[in-house]
Amino acid sequence: MKILADQNMPLVEEYFAHLGHVTRFDGRSLTAEQLKGVDILLIRSVTPVNEALLRFADQLKFVGTATIGTDHVDQDELAKRNIAFTNAPGCNAVAVAEFVISALCALSQQYHFELSDKVVGIVGVGNIGIRLHRKLQAIGIKTLLCDPFVQEQYPELQFVELSQLFQQVDVISFHVPLIKDGPHATKHLLNEQTLSSLKPNAIVINASRGDVIDNLALNAYLSEPHQHHVVLDVWENEPTINTQLLDKVDFASVHIAGHTLEGKARGTQMLYQALSAQLDTPAELQLSDFLPTPAITNMTVSASFEVKNLPQLVHSVYDIRRDDGIVRAELQKKGFDFLRKNYPIRREFSALTLECATDEQALMLSELGFTTSNTALLK
Numbered sequence: 002m003k004i005l006a007d008q009n010m011p012l013v014e015e016y017f018a019h020l021g022h023v024t025r026f027d028g029r030s031l032t033a034e035q036l037k038g039v040d041i042l043l044i045r046s047v048t049p050v051n052e053a054l055l056r057f058a059d060q061l062k063f064v065g066t067a068t069i070g071t072d073h074v075d076q077d078e079l080a081k082r083n084i085a086f087t088n089a090p091g092c093n094a095v096a097v098a099e100f101v102i103s104a105l106c107a108l109s110q111q112y113h114f115e116l117s118d119k120v121v122g123i124v125g126v127g128n129i130g131i132r133l134h135r136k137l138q139a140i141g142i143k144t145l146l147c148d149p150f151v152q153e154q155y156p157e158l159q160f161v162e163l164s165q166l167f168q169q170v171d172v173i174s175f176h177v178p179l180i181k182d183g184p185h186a187t188k189h190l191l192n193e194q195t196l197s198s199l200k201p202n203a204i205v206i207n208a209s210r211g212d213v214i215d216n217l218a219l220n221a222y223l224s225e226p227h228q229h230h231v232v233l234d235v236w237e238n239e240p241t242i243n244t245q246l247l248d249k250v251d252f253a254s255v256h257i258a259g260h261t262l263e264g265k266a267r268g269t270q271m272l273y274q275a276l277s278a279q280l281d282t283p284a285e286l287q288l289s290d291f292l293p294t295p296a297i298t299n300m301t302v303s304a305s306f307e308v309k310n311l312p313q314l315v316h317s318v319y320d321i322r323r324d325d326g327i328v329r330a331e332l333q334k335k336g337f338d339f340l341r342k343n344y345p346i347r348r349e350f351s352a353l354t355l356e357c358a359t360d361e362q363a364l365m366l367s368e369l370g371f372t373t374s375n376t377a378l379l380k
C-alpha cells in the first residue's frame with residue numbers, strides 16, 4: 002500500500018509504516034501527478050483536495066486530514082469517487098484553548114488588568130470553544146457564548162446573539178469553522194460594521210481561520226487612534242499575510258495555536274485509528290508510546306498561590322510572547338511556512354504536574370488543564 006503524507010505531520014512512520022510504504026510531500030505544492038498509484042493520502046490544512054488534485058488518483062481509498070478544519074477538502078468530490086475521508090476533531094482543541102489563556106495572561110501583565118474583571122465572548126462553542134469556556138470558568142472569568150448550532154445542548158450556559166456579544170464583551174475569541182456562505186456564514190464575521198460595534202477597549206483574538214476577520218477592515222480600523230488589543234494566529238491569504246496588520250497587532254503567530262506536541266501527535270493518531278478501523282486491523286499504538294518527557298515535569302504551588310499568579314504559572318509552560326517574538330524577528334527573512342515547519346517544541350499544561358497545597362488549588366488548576374497532586378492530601 003502506498004501512503005503519501007505531509008512532511009509536517011509527526012510520527013507518520015511510527016504509526017503507519019506497518020501498513021504500507023510511507024512517502025512525504027510538501028503540503029502546499031502537491032500535484033495531481035503525485036497521486037498516481039497512491040492508496041492513502043494524509044494531509045494538513047494547507048493542501049486543497051478538489052477535483053483538479055484528484056484527476057489522476059487512480060487508486061486512492063482514504064484521505065485523512067490531521068486537522069479539525071475541513072474547509073480545504075471537497076468532501077462531495079471524495080464521496081463521488083468513493084474515497085473515504087476523515088478529519089481529526091478535537092485533536093488540537095486543548096492546545097488552542099491554552100493559546101488563548103496564554104494570550105490573556107500576557108495581555109493582563111502588559112496592560113495591567115485583572116483577568117477576573119473581563120467578560121470573554123466565545124464565538125463557536127465546539128471542541129475548542131467549550132474547553133476554553135470551562136478553563137475560563139475554572140479561573141473565575143465570566144463568558145458569553147454564541148453558537149446557533151449547539152445552544153440547545155447546553156441549557157445551563159449563557160448564549161447570546163452575535164450582535165449582542167459584540168457589544169457586551171471585553172474579549173472576543175473566535176472558534177468557528179470557515180463557512181463562506183449561507184445563513185450562518187463565518188467569513189468576515191468581524192468586518193467594518195461589526196468592528197464599530199465592539200466596546201472601545203475590546204480585545205480581539207482569532208485562532209480559527211484568517212477569513213473570519215476582514216483583515217483589510219481590521220487594518221484600517223487599527224490605523225485610527227484606538228484602545229483595542231488584537232491577537233492573530235490566523236490571517237487572510239496565508240502564507241502571504243498583511244504585514245501592515247502584523248505591525249498593529251499585539252501578538253502575532255503563524256497559525257500555530259494548535260501546534261503543541263500533543264495536539265499534532267493526536268492528529269496523526271486519530272488518522273491512524275480511522276484508517277485501522279477502515280482496514281479492520283487493530284489500532285494498538287498509543288500516544289503515550291511516543292511523547293517525550295518534558296524538560297520540566299514538576300512544580301510546587303504553595304498555599305499563598307492566587308489567581309493573580311496564574312500568568313507566571315501558565316507562561317512557565319507556554320508563553321505566547323515567545324512565538325510573537327519569533328514572528329517579528331524572522332518572518333520577513335524566513336517566511337510563514339518555514340516558521341510553521343520549524344515551530345519550537347510546545348507542550349500542553351498537562352505535561353506539568355503541580356504539587357498543590359490545597360484541594361481548592363488542585364481542583365482549579367486541574368480544570369485549567371495541569372496535572373495536579375495535592376500534597377496536603379498525601380501527608
Ligand SMILES: NC(=O)C1=CN([C@@H]2O[C@H](COP(=O)(O)OP(=O)(O)OC[C@H]3O[C@@H](n4cnc5c(N)ncnc54)[C@H](O)[C@@H]3O)[C@@H](O)[C@H]2O)C=CC1
Pocket residue numbers: 069070071090091093094097124125126127128129130147148149150151176177178179180185186187208209210234235256257258259260
Ligand atoms: N489556529 C489553529 O491552529 C487552529 C484552528 N482551528 C480552527 O478553529 C475552528 C474551530 O475548531 P473546533 O472547535 O475544533 O471545531 P468544532 O467544529 O468542534 O466547533 C466549531 C463550532 O462553531 C460553531 N459554528 C459554526 N458556525 C457558526 C456561526 N456562524 N456562529 C457561531 N458558531 C458557529 C459550530 O456549531 C461548532 O460548534 C476549526 O474549524 C478550525 O478552522 C482549529 C484548530 C487549530
Ligand SMILES: O=C(O)C(=O)[C@H](O)COP(=O)(O)O
Pocket residue numbers: 044045046047067068069070071093256258259260
Ligand atoms: O485543525 C485545524 O483546523 C488547524 O487549523 C490546525 O491546527 C493547523 O493546521 P495545519 O496547517 O497544521 O494542518
